[in-house]
Amino acid sequence: MRSEYGWRKAVACEWSILPPSSSSIHLCYSYLDEIHRITAKKYIPTDADVLKARLKTMGVVEHTFSIPSGSNRGVEWRIFDVGGSRNQRQAWAPYFEDVNAIIFLAPISVFDQVLAEDARVNRLEDTLLLWKSVVSNKLLANVNIVLFLNKCDLLQAKLDAGIRLNQHMVTYGDRGNDYESVSKYFRNKFGALHQSYTPNKERELYIHLTAVTDTRRTAVIIATVRDIIIKGNLRNMRLV
Ligand SMILES: Nc1nc2c(ncn2[C@@H]2O[C@H](COP(=O)(O)OP(=O)(O)OP(=O)(O)O)[C@@H](O)[C@H]2O)c(=O)[nH]1
Ligand SMILES: [Mg+2]
Numbered sequence: 001m002r003s004e005y006g007w008r009k010a011v012a013c014e015w016s017i018l019p020p021s022s023s024s025i026h027l028c029y030s031y032l033d034e035i036h037r038i039t040a041k042k043y044i045p046t047d048a049d050v051l052k053a054r055l056k057t058m059g060v061v062e063h064t065f066s067i068p069s070g071s072n073r074g075v076e077w078r079i080f081d082v083g084g085s086r087n088q089r090q091a092w093a094p095y096f097e098d099v100n101a102i103i104f105l106a107p108i109s110v111f112d113q114v115l116a117e118d119a120r121v122n123r124l125e126d127t128l129l130l131w132k133s134v135v136s137n138k139l140l141a142n143v144n145i146v147l148f149l150n151k152c153d154l155l156q157a158k159l160d161a162g163i164r165l166n167q168h169m170v171t172y173g174d175r176g177n178d179y180e181s182v183s184k185y186f187r188n189k190f191g192a193l194h195q196s197y198t199p200n201k202e203r204e205l206y207i208h209l210t211a212v213t214d215t216r217r218t219a220v221i222i223a224t225v226r227d228i229i230i231k232g233n234l235r236n237m238r239l240v
Helices: 002-019 024-032 047-051 086-091 108-112 123-136 152-160 179-197 213-234
Strands: 058-066 074-082 099-107 144-150 205-209
Touching: 002 205, 074 086, 099 108, 099 123, 108 123, 108 152, 108 179, 123 144, 123 179, 123 213, 144 213, 152 179, 179 205, 205 213
Parallel strands: 099 144, 144 205
Antiparallel strands: 058 074
16 A cells, blocks of 8 residues: 555655546545545544545436424425536436426536546536526526535635636636635626526526535525425415
């Protein structure tokens, strides 16, 4: 087995030959920081280890659960997790007719990365195009949409490291390269696309800045989202 120093050196070398799309390298580093724990004979993955793992969704994965207590006790929730990569998106269509809400995760830290599927395409530009096609879809006109501007922790780290948004997105111009300005810009950009392209001008868009690997904070956001979805469904059924 390589020593910790050896691993770091190997990863550092790899870093220099990999394209900037290799966000997994950051994750390698966080696993490497805990190499002794992870390579121990009796290693049992923690929840955090599982969260950090990159497990690409293939097809559509369904999860069903109900909440055991509280006012929504007994309500059955069905969640469909769909693969986001380009070759997975054709699998989404059959689910569009029957959903009550969509939670769209847009990774806003990827502004300096390209698609694994096509190195000519900037990942954030691709996300914006996908967002536009989802919000403009007529089949989804009455579906509540919640937008998670996700990977905010990685965005903050990149900006703190001096990576400039305007080098990758010229429309950003000479605005400040700090987290507040950048996140506000993305909030407005995604919001404006929804405003322009939604077939349902009454639809309210809910936007949250998230780092979903922070489970404590995400639990609070999910509780808010759950209430929004329930209220939206009741409204659609004209019960309130
Ligand atoms: N630091 C950080 N890592 C995140 C965040 N959200 C997801 N990740 C990590 O990003 C990687 C990709 O997450 P996945 O859940 O596999 O990505 P996905 O968007 O479902 O991708 P597909 O299944 O291909 O659609 C994993 O290693 C996650 O731990 C976040 O907010 N912050
Ligand atoms: Mg997935």
